[in-house]
Amino acid sequence: AVVIFDGECVFCNRWVDFLLRFDRRDVFRFAARQTESGAALLRQTGLPEGGVGSIILAERGAILQRSTAVLRILSLLGFPFSLAAVFRIIPAEVRDKVYEWFARNRLKWFGRLQACRLPSPAERHRFL
Numbered sequence: 001a002v003v004i005f006d007g008e009c010v011f012c013n014r015w016v017d018f019l020l021r022f023d024r025r026d027v028f029r030f031a032a033r034q035t036e037s038g039a040a041l042l043r044q045t046g047l048p049e050g051g052v053g054s055i056i057l058a059e060r061g062a063i064l065q066r067s068t069a070v071l072r073i074l075s076l077l078g079f080p081f082s083l084a085a086v087f088r089i090i091p092a093e094v095r096d097k098v099y100e101w102f103a104r105n106r107l108k109w110f111g112r113l114q115a116c117r118l119p120s121p122a123e124r125h126r127f128l
Helices: 010-022 036-045 065-079 080-091 092-110
Strands: 002-006 031-032 056-057 062-064
Touching: 002 010, 010 065, 010 092, 031 036, 031 062, 036 056, 056 065, 062 065, 065 080, 065 092
Parallel strands: 002 031
Antiparallel strands: 002 056, 056 062
C-alpha cells in the first residue's frame, strides 16, 4: 500500500512518522506528492500532480482518498487502530466534510516545511 502525502505539510509528515512507528508489518510505502515518484503515482492514478488536498492510499489498484483512505490505513495497522473502522457507519459524505474542513486548515494550524522530509537511512526503503 502506498501513501501519497503532502511533503511540505507539518501535520502530514507527523502522520507519516506515526505510520512508520506503528506499521509493524511493513505494509506501507510513502511518496510525497512533491517528489518525482509521488507525481508519477498521481499521474498513473489519473489524479492531478498537484494533489487533491487529501491523503491518498493506492492499494492493489484501488485509489482511496479523504476519510476513507484514513480509515483503511488505520485498519491496515491492525489492533487497536483498526477499531476506527466503526466510523464507517457514518456516511462518507459526512466524514469527508469533516476531513475537508481539517485539510483546509492544516497548514494554518500546523505550518509548512520549507522542504520535503528526508527519510533516515533506516526508513529509506519505505519511501519511493
